[in-house]
Amino acid sequence: MQPAKINYKIYQGSTFQETFRWESETKVYVPISAIAKSAPCVVTTTTPHNLPIGWRFRVVGAGGMKEINSTGEEYHLSTLIPTTTTVEINQVNSLAYTAYTSGGVVEFNQPVPLTGYAARMQIREAVDSPTVIHEATTQNSQIILDNTNKTIQITLLANVTQAFTFSTAVYSLELYNGNNVIPFIYGNLTLVQEVTR
DSSP states (O other): OEEEEEEEETTTTTEEEEEEEEEEEEEEEEEEEOOOOOHHHHEEEOOOOOOOTTTTEEESSSSSSSSOOSSSSSEEOOOOOTTTTTTEETTTOTSSSOOOOOEEEEEEEEEEEOOTTTEEEEEEESSOOOOSEEEEEETSSSEEEEEETTTTEEEEEEHHHHHHHOOOOOOOEEEEEEEEEEEEEEEEEEEOSSOOO
């Protein structure tokens, strides 16, 4: 797996929190049976879609309601209502859209199960620096792996970022299961010094 490079600003003395989702390359296609003209838009699938909350997806090939079909745009599942065959697209108001007629699929990348994995992240001033500025892990609860929602959440509380003194630094996060180590994300960090304290 090729890790993603993501650069961040960390605000000294403020909580830093980011949530990630691990997608496989396998596509899932769930047939659509109805799309409501509503705000927010509600899509009904013929079978359970098993989308976790917040997962990105596309609507492709829906007949009639052409406006809902993704042309590069992706949606995110906001809530499960009232069953796992219902997809609410909170960011779409379809009241003025053309009426849905038939067909189409909800398309998304299959989530990778997080069961059995742990995670660790280190911050250093440079890649070759022997000194670890901070380490976040699943063991110290600064990284939470949620297999239900398929999320990887990093939380560095204000008392942690308050102690940071670097101007710039580097970080990387990896997932591991025994000897199987997966580089997940890496990048540069810029510290924005605290004004209100």
